[in-house]
Amino acid sequence: xxxxxxxxxxxxxxxxxxxxxxxxxxxxxxxxxxxxxxxxxxxxxxxxxxxxxxxxxxxxxxxxxxxxxxxxxxxxxxxxxxxxxxxxxxxxxxxxxxxxxxxxxxxxxxxxxxxx
Amino acid sequence: xxxxxxxxxxxxxxxxxxxxxxxxxxxxxxxxxxxxxxxxxxxxxxxxxxxxxxxxxxxxxxxxxxxxxxxxxxxxxxxxxxxxxxxxxxxxxxxxxxxxxxxxxxxxxxxxxxxx
Numbered sequence: 001x002x003x004x005x006x007x008x009x010x011x012x013x014x015x016x017x018x019x020x021x022x023x024x025x026x027x028x029x030x031x032x033x034x035x036x037x038x039x040x041x042x043x044x045x046x047x048x049x050x051x052x053x054x055x056x057x058x059x060x061x062x063x064x065x066x067x068x069x070x071x072x073x074x075x076x077x078x079x080x081x082x083x084x085x086x087x088x089x090x091x092x093x094x095x096x097x098x099x100x101x102x103x104x105x106x107x108x109x110x111x112x113x114x115x116x
Numbered sequence: 117x118x119x120x121x122x123x124x125x126x127x128x129x130x131x132x133x134x135x136x137x138x139x140x141x142x143x144x145x146x147x148x149x150x151x152x153x154x155x156x157x158x159x160x161x162x163x164x165x166x167x168x169x170x171x172x173x174x175x176x177x178x179x180x181x182x183x184x185x186x187x188x189x190x191x192x193x194x195x196x197x198x199x200x201x202x203x204x205x206x207x208x209x210x211x212x213x214x215x216x217x218x219x220x221x222x223x224x225x226x227x228x229x230x231x232x
Contacts, residue, residue, distance in 0.1 A: 004159070033219075042223065042225070048219060092159075104162045104165055105220060107159035109157070109158050109159045
């Protein structure tokens with residue numbers, strides 16, 4: 001148990017489906033992140049939330065929609081995805097958005113998403 | 117912008133041999149550097165970090181890394197490889213993303229195989 005829990009661990013969805021990924025942390029951290037990890041590509045930062053406010057959105061397609069209702073929970077809502085969106089989606093948290101300075105991030109185990 | 121380059125996407129060593137995984141960074145400011153490990157179907161786990169102070173940092177599982185400013189390097193080493201060290205390793209540098217926020221920029225990763 002890393003302190004950051006992601007559900008589900010695996011998800012298969014059709015291109016017309018709507019689904020959500022969930023991330024939960026009880027580390028008292030104030031910043032949370034979504035990363036996409038595709039084969040043979042570097043980790044791609046998608047979204048950053050600090051104190052429940054989105055502070056970073058790295059030109060992610062609108063078919064990905066994040067939600068941070070409180071500092072412990074982060075969601076990634078998915079709709080009309082494409083097969084190239086198949087990847088491992090990782091959630092991470094840090095003490096604050098400057099926490100990367102000293103403590104780095106705590107990662108969840110990820111959700112393996114397959115779009116068919 | 118800060119970035120990291122990991123030399124070699126795959127490294128194979130024999131059990132008991134020295135492990136050396138290379139990371140070079142570019143940064144216009146004193147860098148904060150990190151090494152993470154990812155086991156199959158898992159998230160990333162922090163191995164060690166350099167922020168300030170001693171340039172030789174020790175991490176978990178017998179790994180260590182040395183910050184060499186003159187070479188802009190932060191190579192990861194372990195004197196004797198174990199089978200359990202087989203995983204993918206990521207080097208990361210802290211990057212300022214504006215408005216008081218920081219993010220980690222990751223290298224492409226090096227997959228370590230340990231041969232019995």
